[in-house]
Amino acid sequence: MTRAAVFGNGSWGTAFAMVLADAGCEVSLWGRRAELAKEINATRTNPDYLPGVELPRGITATADPAEAAADADFTVLVVPSQTLRGNLAAWKPVLAPDTVLVSLMKGVELGTAKRMSEVVTEVADVPADRVAVLTGPNLAKEIAARQPAAAVVACSDETVAQRLQTACMTPYFRPYTNTDVVGCELGGAVKNVIGLAVGIANGMGLGDNSKATLITRGLAETTRLGLAMGADPLTFSGLAGLGDLVATCSSPLSRNNTFGTNLGRGMTLQETIAATKQTAEGVKSCESVLDLARRHGVDMPITETVVSIVHDGKPPVVALKELMSRSAKPERR
Incomplete structure:
Protein backbone atom coordinates (compact mmCIF):
# COMPACT_ATOMS: atom_id res chain seq x y z
CA MET A 1 0.00 0.00 0.00
CA THR A 2 1.21 3.50 -0.82
CA ARG A 3 1.99 5.55 2.27
CA ALA A 4 1.72 9.34 2.29
CA ALA A 5 2.67 11.89 4.92
CA VAL A 6 0.81 15.21 4.82
CA PHE A 7 2.56 18.00 6.72
CA GLY A 8 -0.13 20.58 7.46
CA ASN A 9 -3.59 19.83 8.84
CA GLY A 10 -5.30 23.04 7.74
CA SER A 11 -8.27 22.93 5.39
CA TRP A 12 -6.32 22.14 2.20
CA GLY A 13 -3.93 19.70 3.86
CA THR A 14 -6.85 17.83 5.43
CA ALA A 15 -8.86 17.85 2.20
CA PHE A 16 -5.92 16.45 0.21
CA ALA A 17 -5.33 13.83 2.90
CA MET A 18 -8.93 12.78 2.25
CA VAL A 19 -8.20 12.51 -1.49
CA LEU A 20 -5.15 10.33 -0.85
CA ALA A 21 -7.06 8.10 1.56
CA ASP A 22 -9.99 7.76 -0.85
CA ALA A 23 -7.46 6.77 -3.53
CA GLY A 24 -6.28 3.91 -1.31
CA CYS A 25 -3.26 5.43 0.42
CA GLU A 26 -2.38 5.06 4.08
CA VAL A 27 -2.12 8.69 5.24
CA SER A 28 -0.41 10.26 8.23
CA LEU A 29 -1.62 13.83 8.81
CA TRP A 30 0.78 16.03 10.77
CA GLY A 31 -0.16 19.17 12.68
CA ARG A 32 1.64 21.21 15.28
CA ARG A 33 -1.00 20.85 18.03
CA ALA A 34 -1.18 17.46 19.75
CA GLU A 35 -4.66 18.19 21.09
CA LEU A 36 -6.05 18.68 17.58
CA ALA A 37 -4.40 15.46 16.39
CA LYS A 38 -6.04 13.57 19.24
CA GLU A 39 -9.42 15.07 18.40
CA ILE A 40 -9.07 14.17 14.73
CA ASN A 41 -8.28 10.55 15.63
CA ALA A 42 -11.08 10.34 18.18
CA THR A 43 -13.88 11.98 16.17
CA ARG A 44 -12.76 11.40 12.53
CA THR A 45 -13.27 15.14 11.94
CA ASN A 46 -11.06 18.24 11.87
CA PRO A 47 -13.26 20.68 13.81
CA ASP A 48 -10.90 23.64 13.44
CA TYR A 49 -10.62 23.61 9.65
CA LEU A 50 -13.26 21.32 8.11
CA PRO A 51 -16.02 21.09 10.72
CA GLY A 52 -18.72 18.54 10.04
CA VAL A 53 -16.71 16.62 7.43
CA GLU A 54 -16.14 12.95 8.23
CA LEU A 55 -12.59 11.85 7.44
CA PRO A 56 -11.77 8.47 5.87
CA ARG A 57 -10.47 5.69 8.08
CA GLY A 58 -7.18 5.69 6.18
CA ILE A 59 -6.08 8.93 7.88
CA THR A 60 -4.18 8.97 11.18
CA ALA A 61 -3.28 12.31 12.75
CA THR A 62 -0.11 13.01 14.70
CA ALA A 63 1.93 15.88 16.11
CA ASP A 64 5.17 13.91 15.81
CA PRO A 65 7.05 14.70 12.55
CA ALA A 66 9.07 11.47 12.71
CA GLU A 67 5.93 9.37 13.10
CA ALA A 68 4.30 11.17 10.17
CA ALA A 69 7.30 10.86 7.86
CA ALA A 70 8.20 7.23 8.56
CA ASP A 71 8.32 5.09 5.37
CA ALA A 72 6.35 7.67 3.35
CA ASP A 73 6.38 7.19 -0.40
CA PHE A 74 5.12 10.76 -0.74
CA THR A 75 5.71 13.62 1.70
CA VAL A 76 3.18 16.35 1.02
CA LEU A 77 4.00 19.87 2.22
CA VAL A 78 1.00 22.11 2.93
CA VAL A 79 2.22 24.98 5.13
CA PRO A 80 2.19 28.75 4.49
CA SER A 81 4.77 29.51 1.81
CA GLN A 82 6.83 31.88 3.93
CA THR A 83 7.22 29.27 6.69
CA LEU A 84 8.36 26.44 4.42
CA ARG A 85 12.11 26.98 4.74
CA GLY A 86 12.17 26.87 8.53
CA ASN A 87 9.69 24.01 8.81
CA LEU A 88 11.39 21.84 6.23
CA ALA A 89 14.80 22.38 7.81
CA ALA A 90 13.36 20.97 11.05
CA TRP A 91 11.72 18.02 9.28
CA LYS A 92 14.65 17.09 7.03
CA PRO A 93 16.30 14.65 9.51
CA VAL A 94 13.15 12.48 9.69
CA LEU A 95 12.22 12.35 6.00
CA ALA A 96 12.14 8.89 4.43
CA PRO A 97 15.27 8.38 2.28
CA ASP A 98 13.55 8.03 -1.11
CA THR A 99 10.35 9.92 -0.46
CA VAL A 100 8.95 12.17 -3.18
CA LEU A 101 8.41 15.67 -1.79
CA VAL A 102 5.15 17.19 -3.00
CA SER A 103 4.45 20.91 -2.76
CA LEU A 104 0.83 22.05 -2.45
CA MET A 105 1.93 25.60 -1.66
CA LYS A 106 1.25 28.51 -3.99
CA GLY A 107 3.70 31.29 -3.31
CA VAL A 108 7.13 32.78 -3.94
CA GLU A 109 9.59 33.16 -1.08
CA LEU A 110 10.23 36.67 0.17
CA GLY A 111 13.83 37.81 -0.14
CA THR A 112 15.03 35.01 -2.42
CA ALA A 113 12.15 35.15 -4.97
CA LYS A 114 12.39 31.36 -5.16
CA ARG A 115 9.53 29.11 -6.12
CA MET A 116 8.44 26.57 -3.54
CA SER A 117 9.99 23.61 -5.39
CA GLU A 118 13.29 25.47 -5.46
CA VAL A 119 13.12 25.98 -1.70
CA VAL A 120 12.36 22.28 -1.24
CA THR A 121 15.29 21.09 -3.35
CA GLU A 122 17.64 23.49 -1.57
CA VAL A 123 16.58 22.83 2.01
CA ALA A 124 15.94 19.09 1.73
CA ASP A 125 19.04 18.68 -0.47
CA VAL A 126 17.27 16.49 -3.03
CA PRO A 127 17.37 16.52 -6.84
CA ALA A 128 14.60 18.32 -8.72
CA ASP A 129 13.23 15.04 -10.05
CA ARG A 130 12.23 14.04 -6.51
CA VAL A 131 10.10 17.16 -6.06
CA ALA A 132 6.58 17.39 -7.46
CA VAL A 133 3.95 20.11 -7.43
CA LEU A 134 0.18 19.74 -7.23
CA THR A 135 -1.86 22.74 -8.30
CA GLY A 136 -5.04 23.83 -10.05
CA PRO A 137 -8.55 24.98 -9.10
CA ASN A 138 -8.71 23.20 -5.75
CA LEU A 139 -10.89 25.02 -3.23
CA ALA A 140 -10.56 22.92 -0.09
CA LYS A 141 -14.19 22.86 1.05
CA GLU A 142 -15.40 21.67 -2.35
CA ILE A 143 -12.76 18.94 -2.47
CA ALA A 144 -13.70 17.87 1.06
CA ALA A 145 -17.33 17.64 -0.10
CA ARG A 146 -16.07 15.33 -2.86
CA GLN A 147 -17.34 17.58 -5.63
CA PRO A 148 -15.78 16.82 -9.03
CA ALA A 149 -12.49 18.64 -9.61
CA ALA A 150 -9.28 18.34 -11.59
CA ALA A 151 -5.69 19.25 -10.83
CA VAL A 152 -2.19 19.14 -12.29
CA VAL A 153 0.70 17.13 -10.85
CA ALA A 154 3.97 18.46 -12.22
CA CYS A 155 7.48 17.06 -11.99
CA SER A 156 10.53 17.23 -14.22
CA ASP A 157 10.47 13.42 -14.16
CA GLU A 158 7.24 12.37 -15.85
CA THR A 159 7.41 8.92 -14.23
CA VAL A 160 7.29 10.53 -10.79
CA ALA A 161 4.35 12.69 -11.87
CA GLN A 162 2.54 9.56 -13.05
CA ARG A 163 3.16 7.82 -9.72
CA LEU A 164 1.65 10.77 -7.87
CA GLN A 165 -1.23 10.89 -10.34
CA THR A 166 -2.07 7.28 -9.51
CA ALA A 167 -1.74 7.91 -5.77
CA CYS A 168 -4.35 10.69 -5.74
CA MET A 169 -6.84 9.76 -8.47
CA THR A 170 -10.38 9.19 -7.22
CA PRO A 171 -13.87 9.20 -8.81
CA TYR A 172 -14.18 12.90 -7.89
CA PHE A 173 -10.56 14.10 -8.18
CA ARG A 174 -8.87 13.87 -11.58
CA PRO A 175 -5.17 14.80 -11.74
CA TYR A 176 -3.35 15.43 -15.02
CA THR A 177 0.44 15.25 -15.42
CA ASN A 178 2.77 17.99 -16.63
CA THR A 179 6.55 18.39 -16.73
CA ASP A 180 6.43 22.22 -16.71
CA VAL A 181 7.08 22.79 -13.02
CA VAL A 182 7.98 26.46 -13.52
CA GLY A 183 4.75 27.30 -15.33
CA CYS A 184 2.56 25.35 -12.91
CA GLU A 185 4.09 27.04 -9.88
CA LEU A 186 3.89 30.52 -11.36
CA GLY A 187 0.24 30.00 -12.24
CA GLY A 188 -0.52 29.07 -8.65
Whole structure:
Protein backbone atom coordinates (compact mmCIF):
# COMPACT_ATOMS: atom_id res chain seq x y z
CA MET A 1 0.00 0.00 0.00
CA THR A 2 1.21 3.50 -0.82
CA ARG A 3 1.99 5.55 2.27
CA ALA A 4 1.72 9.34 2.29
CA ALA A 5 2.67 11.89 4.92
CA VAL A 6 0.81 15.21 4.82
CA PHE A 7 2.56 18.00 6.72
CA GLY A 8 -0.13 20.58 7.46
CA ASN A 9 -3.59 19.83 8.84
CA GLY A 10 -5.30 23.04 7.74
CA SER A 11 -8.27 22.93 5.39
CA TRP A 12 -6.32 22.14 2.20
CA GLY A 13 -3.93 19.70 3.86
CA THR A 14 -6.85 17.83 5.43
CA ALA A 15 -8.86 17.85 2.20
CA PHE A 16 -5.92 16.45 0.21
CA ALA A 17 -5.33 13.83 2.90
CA MET A 18 -8.93 12.78 2.25
CA VAL A 19 -8.20 12.51 -1.49
CA LEU A 20 -5.15 10.33 -0.85
CA ALA A 21 -7.06 8.10 1.56
CA ASP A 22 -9.99 7.76 -0.85
CA ALA A 23 -7.46 6.77 -3.53
CA GLY A 24 -6.28 3.91 -1.31
CA CYS A 25 -3.26 5.43 0.42
CA GLU A 26 -2.38 5.06 4.08
CA VAL A 27 -2.12 8.69 5.24
CA SER A 28 -0.41 10.26 8.23
CA LEU A 29 -1.62 13.83 8.81
CA TRP A 30 0.78 16.03 10.77
CA GLY A 31 -0.16 19.17 12.68
CA ARG A 32 1.64 21.21 15.28
CA ARG A 33 -1.00 20.85 18.03
CA ALA A 34 -1.18 17.46 19.75
CA GLU A 35 -4.66 18.19 21.09
CA LEU A 36 -6.05 18.68 17.58
CA ALA A 37 -4.40 15.46 16.39
CA LYS A 38 -6.04 13.57 19.24
CA GLU A 39 -9.42 15.07 18.40
CA ILE A 40 -9.07 14.17 14.73
CA ASN A 41 -8.28 10.55 15.63
CA ALA A 42 -11.08 10.34 18.18
CA THR A 43 -13.88 11.98 16.17
CA ARG A 44 -12.76 11.40 12.53
CA THR A 45 -13.27 15.14 11.94
CA ASN A 46 -11.06 18.24 11.87
CA PRO A 47 -13.26 20.68 13.81
CA ASP A 48 -10.90 23.64 13.44
CA TYR A 49 -10.62 23.61 9.65
CA LEU A 50 -13.26 21.32 8.11
CA PRO A 51 -16.02 21.09 10.72
CA GLY A 52 -18.72 18.54 10.04
CA VAL A 53 -16.71 16.62 7.43
CA GLU A 54 -16.14 12.95 8.23
CA LEU A 55 -12.59 11.85 7.44
CA PRO A 56 -11.77 8.47 5.87
CA ARG A 57 -10.47 5.69 8.08
CA GLY A 58 -7.18 5.69 6.18
CA ILE A 59 -6.08 8.93 7.88
CA THR A 60 -4.18 8.97 11.18
CA ALA A 61 -3.28 12.31 12.75
CA THR A 62 -0.11 13.01 14.70
CA ALA A 63 1.93 15.88 16.11
CA ASP A 64 5.17 13.91 15.81
CA PRO A 65 7.05 14.70 12.55
CA ALA A 66 9.07 11.47 12.71
CA GLU A 67 5.93 9.37 13.10
CA ALA A 68 4.30 11.17 10.17
CA ALA A 69 7.30 10.86 7.86
CA ALA A 70 8.20 7.23 8.56
CA ASP A 71 8.32 5.09 5.37
CA ALA A 72 6.35 7.67 3.35
CA ASP A 73 6.38 7.19 -0.40
CA PHE A 74 5.12 10.76 -0.74
CA THR A 75 5.71 13.62 1.70
CA VAL A 76 3.18 16.35 1.02
CA LEU A 77 4.00 19.87 2.22
CA VAL A 78 1.00 22.11 2.93
CA VAL A 79 2.22 24.98 5.13
CA PRO A 80 2.19 28.75 4.49
CA SER A 81 4.77 29.51 1.81
CA GLN A 82 6.83 31.88 3.93
CA THR A 83 7.22 29.27 6.69
CA LEU A 84 8.36 26.44 4.42
CA ARG A 85 12.11 26.98 4.74
CA GLY A 86 12.17 26.87 8.53
CA ASN A 87 9.69 24.01 8.81
CA LEU A 88 11.39 21.84 6.23
CA ALA A 89 14.80 22.38 7.81
CA ALA A 90 13.36 20.97 11.05
CA TRP A 91 11.72 18.02 9.28
CA LYS A 92 14.65 17.09 7.03
CA PRO A 93 16.30 14.65 9.51
CA VAL A 94 13.15 12.48 9.69
CA LEU A 95 12.22 12.35 6.00
CA ALA A 96 12.14 8.89 4.43
CA PRO A 97 15.27 8.38 2.28
CA ASP A 98 13.55 8.03 -1.11
CA THR A 99 10.35 9.92 -0.46
CA VAL A 100 8.95 12.17 -3.18
CA LEU A 101 8.41 15.67 -1.79
CA VAL A 102 5.15 17.19 -3.00
CA SER A 103 4.45 20.91 -2.76
CA LEU A 104 0.83 22.05 -2.45
CA MET A 105 1.93 25.60 -1.66
CA LYS A 106 1.25 28.51 -3.99
CA GLY A 107 3.70 31.29 -3.31
CA VAL A 108 7.13 32.78 -3.94
CA GLU A 109 9.59 33.16 -1.08
CA LEU A 110 10.23 36.67 0.17
CA GLY A 111 13.83 37.81 -0.14
CA THR A 112 15.03 35.01 -2.42
CA ALA A 113 12.15 35.15 -4.97
CA LYS A 114 12.39 31.36 -5.16
CA ARG A 115 9.53 29.11 -6.12
CA MET A 116 8.44 26.57 -3.54
CA SER A 117 9.99 23.61 -5.39
CA GLU A 118 13.29 25.47 -5.46
CA VAL A 119 13.12 25.98 -1.70
CA VAL A 120 12.36 22.28 -1.24
CA THR A 121 15.29 21.09 -3.35
CA GLU A 122 17.64 23.49 -1.57
CA VAL A 123 16.58 22.83 2.01
CA ALA A 124 15.94 19.09 1.73
CA ASP A 125 19.04 18.68 -0.47
CA VAL A 126 17.27 16.49 -3.03
CA PRO A 127 17.37 16.52 -6.84
CA ALA A 128 14.60 18.32 -8.72
CA ASP A 129 13.23 15.04 -10.05
CA ARG A 130 12.23 14.04 -6.51
CA VAL A 131 10.10 17.16 -6.06
CA ALA A 132 6.58 17.39 -7.46
CA VAL A 133 3.95 20.11 -7.43
CA LEU A 134 0.18 19.74 -7.23
CA THR A 135 -1.86 22.74 -8.30
CA GLY A 136 -5.04 23.83 -10.05
CA PRO A 137 -8.55 24.98 -9.10
CA ASN A 138 -8.71 23.20 -5.75
CA LEU A 139 -10.89 25.02 -3.23
CA ALA A 140 -10.56 22.92 -0.09
CA LYS A 141 -14.19 22.86 1.05
CA GLU A 142 -15.40 21.67 -2.35
CA ILE A 143 -12.76 18.94 -2.47
CA ALA A 144 -13.70 17.87 1.06
CA ALA A 145 -17.33 17.64 -0.10
CA ARG A 146 -16.07 15.33 -2.86
CA GLN A 147 -17.34 17.58 -5.63
CA PRO A 148 -15.78 16.82 -9.03
CA ALA A 149 -12.49 18.64 -9.61
CA ALA A 150 -9.28 18.34 -11.59
CA ALA A 151 -5.69 19.25 -10.83
CA VAL A 152 -2.19 19.14 -12.29
CA VAL A 153 0.70 17.13 -10.85
CA ALA A 154 3.97 18.46 -12.22
CA CYS A 155 7.48 17.06 -11.99
CA SER A 156 10.53 17.23 -14.22
CA ASP A 157 10.47 13.42 -14.16
CA GLU A 158 7.24 12.37 -15.85
CA THR A 159 7.41 8.92 -14.23
CA VAL A 160 7.29 10.53 -10.79
CA ALA A 161 4.35 12.69 -11.87
CA GLN A 162 2.54 9.56 -13.05
CA ARG A 163 3.16 7.82 -9.72
CA LEU A 164 1.65 10.77 -7.87
CA GLN A 165 -1.23 10.89 -10.34
CA THR A 166 -2.07 7.28 -9.51
CA ALA A 167 -1.74 7.91 -5.77
CA CYS A 168 -4.35 10.69 -5.74
CA MET A 169 -6.84 9.76 -8.47
CA THR A 170 -10.38 9.19 -7.22
CA PRO A 171 -13.87 9.20 -8.81
CA TYR A 172 -14.18 12.90 -7.89
CA PHE A 173 -10.56 14.10 -8.18
CA ARG A 174 -8.87 13.87 -11.58
CA PRO A 175 -5.17 14.80 -11.74
CA TYR A 176 -3.35 15.43 -15.02
CA THR A 177 0.44 15.25 -15.42
CA ASN A 178 2.77 17.99 -16.63
CA THR A 179 6.55 18.39 -16.73
CA ASP A 180 6.43 22.22 -16.71
CA VAL A 181 7.08 22.79 -13.02
CA VAL A 182 7.98 26.46 -13.52
CA GLY A 183 4.75 27.30 -15.33
CA CYS A 184 2.56 25.35 -12.91
CA GLU A 185 4.09 27.04 -9.88
CA LEU A 186 3.89 30.52 -11.36
CA GLY A 187 0.24 30.00 -12.24
CA GLY A 188 -0.52 29.07 -8.65
CA ALA A 189 1.46 31.93 -7.13
CA VAL A 190 0.36 34.79 -9.36
CA LYS A 191 -3.32 33.82 -9.33
CA ASN A 192 -3.38 34.69 -5.62
CA VAL A 193 -2.23 38.22 -6.44
CA ILE A 194 -4.84 38.61 -9.18
CA GLY A 195 -7.41 37.17 -6.79
CA LEU A 196 -6.63 40.01 -4.41
CA ALA A 197 -7.07 42.51 -7.25
CA VAL A 198 -10.45 41.07 -8.26
CA GLY A 199 -11.53 41.01 -4.63
CA ILE A 200 -10.59 44.68 -4.25
CA ALA A 201 -12.64 45.50 -7.35
CA ASN A 202 -15.56 43.56 -5.93
CA GLY A 203 -15.30 45.41 -2.62
CA MET A 204 -15.30 48.74 -4.50
CA GLY A 205 -18.57 47.76 -6.13
CA LEU A 206 -17.13 47.37 -9.63
CA GLY A 207 -18.91 45.12 -12.09
CA ASP A 208 -18.18 42.09 -14.21
CA ASN A 209 -16.44 44.01 -17.00
CA SER A 210 -13.87 45.26 -14.52
CA LYS A 211 -13.34 41.84 -12.99
CA ALA A 212 -13.08 40.11 -16.37
CA THR A 213 -10.49 42.68 -17.40
CA LEU A 214 -8.41 42.00 -14.31
CA ILE A 215 -8.61 38.23 -14.81
CA THR A 216 -7.63 38.43 -18.47
CA ARG A 217 -4.84 40.97 -18.07
CA GLY A 218 -3.70 39.13 -14.96
CA LEU A 219 -3.32 36.00 -17.03
CA ALA A 220 -1.29 38.03 -19.54
CA GLU A 221 1.03 39.15 -16.73
CA THR A 222 1.47 35.58 -15.54
CA THR A 223 2.22 34.37 -19.06
CA ARG A 224 4.79 37.12 -19.67
CA LEU A 225 6.63 36.18 -16.50
CA GLY A 226 6.42 32.51 -17.35
CA LEU A 227 7.87 33.01 -20.82
CA ALA A 228 10.75 35.01 -19.36
CA MET A 229 11.47 32.11 -17.00
CA GLY A 230 11.28 29.40 -19.64
CA ALA A 231 7.79 28.05 -18.95
CA ASP A 232 5.56 26.50 -21.60
CA PRO A 233 2.94 29.13 -22.57
CA LEU A 234 0.31 26.38 -23.00
CA THR A 235 0.49 25.73 -19.25
CA PHE A 236 -1.24 29.05 -18.59
CA SER A 237 -4.29 28.10 -20.65
CA GLY A 238 -4.72 24.95 -18.58
CA LEU A 239 -5.76 24.01 -15.06
CA ALA A 240 -2.64 25.44 -13.40
CA GLY A 241 -3.15 28.78 -15.15
CA LEU A 242 -6.62 29.80 -16.27
CA GLY A 243 -8.39 27.13 -14.26
CA ASP A 244 -6.91 28.13 -10.92
CA LEU A 245 -7.23 31.82 -11.77
CA VAL A 246 -10.95 31.56 -12.50
CA ALA A 247 -11.65 29.63 -9.29
CA THR A 248 -9.72 32.07 -7.12
CA CYS A 249 -11.18 35.18 -8.73
CA SER A 250 -14.81 34.02 -8.76
CA SER A 251 -15.34 32.12 -5.53
CA PRO A 252 -16.17 33.50 -2.06
CA LEU A 253 -14.34 30.41 -0.75
CA SER A 254 -11.07 31.95 -1.97
CA ARG A 255 -9.15 33.51 0.91
CA ASN A 256 -7.37 35.95 -1.39
CA ASN A 257 -10.60 37.06 -3.05
CA THR A 258 -12.25 37.60 0.34
CA PHE A 259 -9.19 39.42 1.70
CA GLY A 260 -9.21 41.76 -1.29
CA THR A 261 -12.95 42.36 -0.97
CA ASN A 262 -12.47 43.55 2.60
CA LEU A 263 -9.70 45.91 1.50
CA GLY A 264 -11.88 47.24 -1.31
CA ARG A 265 -14.66 47.95 1.18
CA GLY A 266 -12.34 50.21 3.14
CA MET A 267 -10.92 47.96 5.84
CA THR A 268 -7.29 48.57 6.74
CA LEU A 269 -4.67 45.89 6.21
CA GLN A 270 -4.52 45.11 9.92
CA GLU A 271 -8.32 44.96 10.21
CA THR A 272 -8.44 42.59 7.26
CA ILE A 273 -5.69 40.37 8.67
CA ALA A 274 -7.57 40.22 11.99
CA ALA A 275 -10.75 39.16 10.19
CA THR A 276 -8.97 36.43 8.20
CA LYS A 277 -8.67 33.08 10.00
CA GLN A 278 -6.31 31.41 7.53
CA THR A 279 -3.38 32.52 5.38
CA ALA A 280 -4.12 34.48 2.22
CA GLU A 281 -0.91 33.68 0.35
CA GLY A 282 -1.13 36.62 -2.04
CA VAL A 283 -0.75 39.17 0.76
CA LYS A 284 2.94 38.38 1.20
CA SER A 285 3.61 36.77 -2.17
CA CYS A 286 2.55 39.84 -4.12
CA GLU A 287 5.83 41.47 -3.02
CA SER A 288 7.94 38.45 -3.94
CA VAL A 289 6.13 38.00 -7.27
CA LEU A 290 6.88 41.64 -8.09
CA ASP A 291 10.49 41.10 -7.04
CA LEU A 292 10.68 38.06 -9.33
CA ALA A 293 9.19 40.05 -12.22
CA ARG A 294 11.70 42.86 -11.79
CA ARG A 295 14.59 40.38 -11.71
CA HIS A 296 13.42 39.14 -15.10
CA GLY A 297 12.57 42.57 -16.52
CA VAL A 298 8.85 41.80 -16.84
CA ASP A 299 6.16 44.48 -16.55
CA MET A 300 3.34 43.43 -14.17
CA PRO A 301 1.15 46.51 -13.55
CA ILE A 302 -1.69 44.70 -11.76
CA THR A 303 0.77 43.10 -9.38
CA GLU A 304 2.39 46.50 -8.78
CA THR A 305 -1.04 47.96 -8.06
CA VAL A 306 -1.86 45.23 -5.54
CA VAL A 307 1.46 45.81 -3.74
CA SER A 308 0.78 49.54 -3.60
CA ILE A 309 -2.63 48.96 -2.00
CA VAL A 310 -1.74 46.11 0.36
CA HIS A 311 1.71 47.20 1.53
CA ASP A 312 2.04 50.90 0.70
CA GLY A 313 -1.42 51.91 1.90
CA LYS A 314 -2.48 53.52 -1.37
CA PRO A 315 -6.27 54.03 -1.48
CA PRO A 316 -7.83 51.60 -3.99
CA VAL A 317 -9.61 54.40 -5.86
CA VAL A 318 -6.27 56.19 -6.42
CA ALA A 319 -4.51 52.98 -7.43
CA LEU A 320 -7.31 52.17 -9.88
CA LYS A 321 -7.08 55.59 -11.52
CA GLU A 322 -3.33 55.20 -11.97
CA LEU A 323 -3.72 51.70 -13.41
CA MET A 324 -6.31 52.85 -15.94
CA SER A 325 -4.31 55.92 -16.99
CA ARG A 326 -1.28 53.93 -18.18
CA SER A 327 -0.21 54.68 -21.74
CA ALA A 328 -1.97 52.85 -24.58
CA LYS A 329 -0.33 49.71 -25.96
CA PRO A 330 -1.05 46.67 -28.17
CA GLU A 331 -2.84 43.83 -26.37
CA ARG A 332 -0.06 41.30 -26.86
CA ARG A 333 2.61 43.22 -24.96
